[in-house]
Amino acid sequence: MTKDGAVRVCVLGPSGRMGRAVIDAAAGRSDVKISAAVxxxxxxxxxxxxxxxxxxxxxxxxxxAAAAVYVDFTSxxxxxxxxxxxxxxxxxxxxxxxGLSAADEAVLAELARVAPIVVASNFxxxxxxxxxxxxxxxxxxxxxxxxxxxxxxxxxxxxxPSGTALTLAQxxxxxxxxxxxxxxxxxxxxxxxxxxxxxxxxxxxxxGDVVGEHTVSLFxxxxxxxxxxxxxxxxxxxxxxxxxxxxxxxxxxxxxxxxDVLGLR
Ligand code: NAD
Numbered sequence: 001m002t003k004d005g006a007v008r009v010c011v012l013g014p015s016g017r018m019g020r021a022v023i024d025a026a027a028g029r030s031d032v033k034i035s036a037a038v039x040x041x042x043x044x045x046x047x048x049x050x051x052x053x054x055x056x057x058x059x060x061x062x063x064x065a066a067a068a069v070y071v072d073f074t075s076x077x078x079x080x081x082x083x084x085x086x087x088x089x090x091x092x093x094x095x096x097x098x099g100l101s102a103a104d105e106a107v108l109a110e111l112a113r114v115a116p117i118v119v120a121s122n123f124x125x126x127x128x129x130x131x132x133x134x135x136x137x138x139x140x141x142x143x144x145x146x147x148x149x150x151x152x153x154x155x156x157x158x159x160x161p162s163g164t165a166l167t168l169a170q171x172x173x174x175x176x177x178x179x180x181x182x183x184x185x186x187x188x189x190x191x192x193x194x195x196x197x198x199x200x201x202x203x204x205x206x207x208g209d210v211v212g213e214h215t216v217s218l219f220x221x222x223x224x225x226x227x228x229x230x231x232x233x234x235x236x237x238x239x240x241x242x243x244x245x246x247x248x249x250x251x252x253x254x255x256x257x258x259x260d261v262l263g264l265r
Contacts, residue, residue, distance in 0.1 A: 001068065007246050008035035010067035012082060014056050015045035017156075018073030018096065018234060023050050025238035031246040036063035040078065064091045069245045072097055073237075075158075080104050083111045092251075093117040094244045096237065099159030109255065116251035120258045121163030123240030127214070128258045130229045131171040134216050137225060138175025143198040146219040147172045152205040153212055160204035161186060168216055169200050176200075 002008060009026065013019040014037040026034050034051035041058040048056050057063065060082060064070055069092040072079050079097040084107060086093055092115045095108065111117055122128065138147060149172075151165040161169075166180075173180035176198065185201045195201075212231040217224055231237070244261045259265045 002033050002035075004030070006031060006033040007069060007249050008033055008067045009242070009245050010034075010036035010038060010063040010070040012038050012060075012063075012070060012072045012078065013040075013043075013074040014050055015039050015043045016073060018237060021234035021238035022071055022073070022241060025235055025242055026051060029242060032242050036066040038063035060085055061089070064089050068092065068249045069094060071241050071245055073241070076100055076104055080107050083107050087111045087114055090114050092248050094241050094248060095119045096121075096123055096241055098163030112255040113253060115253050116248045116256065117254075118244040118248050118256045118258070118261060120240075120244070121167045122212075122237070123244065123258060124229070124231060124236040125240065125262065126229050126231075126236070127164055127167075128262060128264065130214070130216075130227060131167055132259075132264070133227055134168050135171040135175040137216075137218055137227065138172040139177075140175075141218055141220065141225070143176045143178075144220070145225075146195060146197075146199070146201075147176075148201040148203070148217045148219070149214065150203045150205065150217075151212070151214045152207070152210050154209045155206050157206060160206070161202040162204065162212065162214070164212065164214055165202050165204070168214060169202050172200050172216065 009032050011019055011022050026032050034054050037050050037054050037056045038060050039056055045056050071094045072082055073096040076099050087110050098121050149165050149168055151162045170180045183198050183200050185199050187203055215226055215228040217226050247261045
């Protein structure tokens with residue numbers, strides 16, 4: 001905490017799209033204050049001053065020591081090594097990096113044993129509400145209504161399908177009462193045969209500077225329901241992540257998500 005009660009935040013990847021958005025969003029808030037900014041040793045913004053008086057460095061240990069919580073929107077490798085150090089130091093975390101494997105998730109689970117962490121594939125209020133609506137719709141309509149998800153993102157996005165699309169697909173599988181891995185279909189190519197009942201399809205489109213769009217279609221006989229979310233600014237993710245940062249400090253160790261932060265569980 002600072003003297004005025006703001007939670008001190010270390011932002012990772014301050015030269016990235018989301019890192020910059022987090023720093024900008026913090027400027028308008030009194031509940032958090034950027035106290036450290038850490039990027040990779042060859043990042044373009046190293047040595048620059050951000051958030052008033054914070055010099056961007058590459059010493060993660062020093063950055064975590066100067067903060068009550070860190071906010072991580074970087075790369076899978078950076079997120080895993082930050083979580084390993086945070087476990088050693090017991091630092092709470094807000095993690096938005098997507099594309100993590102089961103082995104990477106296990107590293108986050110180790111951190112969650114000693115510190116509270118919020119992990120979300122999407123920090124926007126709208127998408128978290130959408131996930132609840134998708135689960136309800138899939139439950140109400142059942143697996144005879146085919147569920148297909150299409151996501152669109154900017155051309156620089158590395159992972160596919162998006163973490164948000166996977167969260168929405170998981171919500172649909174939950175609504176159908178099945179394990180997602182048993183029914184998933186990521187893209188179609190070639191002679192894939194007729195669509196089996198209960199399959200959940202996810203398709204990734206990449207282009208331009210699209211921040212993030214997701215449409216979940218539920219196809220019945222003679223009708224179609226579409227539930228969509230369009231992000232037009234990264235501010236929504238940054239604001240959600242900072243809200244999570246202020247919320248998570250002081251919580252018992254464990255893994256939380258945005259439904260916990262928003263009080264929607
Ligand atoms: P980006 O490529 O613009 O930025 C990544 C940043 O991480 C860069 O500044 C890079 O220098 C930094 N970095 C790399 N290695 C590092 C290290 N070892 N230590 C510190 N910093 C390091 O990417 P982006 O568009 O900002 O997205 C980052 C991640 O966040 C992606 O996985 C993306 O899918 C995810 N994302 C999540 C949400 C959400 O709401 N959860 C929203 C948008 C993006």
